[in-house]
Amino acid sequence: MTVRLQSDPFAPGDLLAAFCQGRRDVGAVVSFTGLVRADDDTVQALELEAYPGFTDQEIGRIADAAALRYGLIDVLIVHRVGRLLPGDPIVFVATAAAHRRAAFEAADQLMDYLKSRAPFWKKSVEVSGARWIEPRSEDYQDAQRWDDAPAQEA
């Protein structure tokens, strides 16, 4: 179980290859990579702020709970902080489980959490100036899908 916040760029393929290395009990690895999206040409950059020691601890708590719920064998979460440009990989999540269903669902749930509730503060730097971003209501709804749902069979 690894949670890493870093200002340096990462290569999703390298992370995935390393995560898959030397596994014998894992039948399924699911990975997700999120890129910084510019909906139009006005977004020049994103500035992502975390509280080191708190943000990673909170994400780790959620990752532990997901691991327990889905019976995961391993989880890797890498999140960029600092200034990011459109197209940059910003988040990487990989889940390893004996069977695919658990790995898919856990990755989906972790991403919903990361997008809506994880302790980050996000500023969008636009042509017209910079503004702080609040989570979209869809992100909240996505996260709520998991609140009362029973754990799935692996």
Place this chain on the structure above:
Amino acid sequence: MKVLLFGPLRDAAGWRERTISSPPLSLAALKASLARDDAALREALDRPGVQAAVNKAIVRGDVSLAPDAEVAFLPPMSGG
């Protein structure tokens, strides 16, 4: 005592981290003293959804503070 501000709070105050040499005894007293010195920060701290963390754990309501506490004020989190 170390005080940390994040997101819009940092912008409102113009600082991110401050060490306070004669620390207040409670969270409420700390907030009052920060607000007294800075109207923009006072307004930002009063906005809905601002939480406080003491030694990297979220607290609710008023709590007493040790002189070496790390207190962070956290505006609503945006997710990554």
